[in-house]
Amino acid sequence: MNSVSLGDLAQAQFLRRSSAASEQRLARLTEELSTGRRADLAAASGGDYKMLSGIERSLGILASYKTATDEAALIGTGVQTALATVQGLSEDAGNTFVSAGTLGTGAVVDSAAATARQQLDAAVSALNANIGDRYLFSGAATDQKPLAGSDAILSALRTATAGLTGASDTLTAIRDWFDAPAGGGGFRDLAYGGTDAAGGPFPIGEGEGASFRVTAASPEIRRAIEGLALGALVAEGMLAGDTTGRAQVLRHAGETLLSTGTKLSELRGQVGSVEAAIETAATRNQAEATALEIARSRIVAADPYETASALEAARGQLELIYTMTARLSNMSLLEYLR
Known part of the structure; x- marks a missing residue:
């Protein structure tokens, strides 16, 4: 009976090819075990990438919505904080001013008005809040500071009166200055640096946007700035010598x-509704992103137990090839004759 055997060169080439294939398989399985993802996505998806690409696209969109x-949540928190500050200042100063103005004595009026400038500064500072180079109360002009400083506001009011x-x-005269339309030489021209239009909505979902429709020119905020x-102005000596008039103004x-405090509460409620949305x-x-990630995992995830078992088998196969290669390399005429 004739027998067929492989020559040494053919055996060496066969072992070399087997070794390279085993090393590639070992590297692939090692990568899958460390990343938890199958390296061959074509095989994982059955050759149809449509579902996998659809999932990846949806996850990308949801990632942009998350941003x-x-x-938007950060902006909402900033708006609420600023409005809370202005409301607190309005209520505190309102109670003090009404009480002092009702008593009407010069000393009481002067004492009550003494801290008004600091309160005005605090309100303007709160409304000029900026998060990530985005001013919160400038409407669509988010790159513009909404309010001029207290000095500019008081200077314009002194000129108006x-x-x-x-x-x-x-x-x-002061009420007319605060309510004058753009171009009328009042608040909107000399103190407000933003726009009446609200800033563009944040895209928070499919066909869904969220925007905070409050600016430093909103009526509630203008009334707060006016009162402070x-x-x-009373503290600076407006209507000096007219104690009754000063008490009336205060x-x-x-x-x-005080009336503004109530309206600011309503405004904060509107902002809260946007925050809830x-x-x-x-x-x-x-929740949708989690469901999609689970679906993607079912396609591309590598089972750790199966991968580890296959990795051990590949390692054993490679060791066997190395052993056979070593034995073939050590063969000689002397070994053969023995």
């Missing part, structure tokens, strides 16, 4: 601030 909801000697005329500015400032969208998006 938007995170930013120059020559007026009565409390009633002074209060009317009136107190600061009482009016206090009443304006953002949180709901973020929760829904996270």
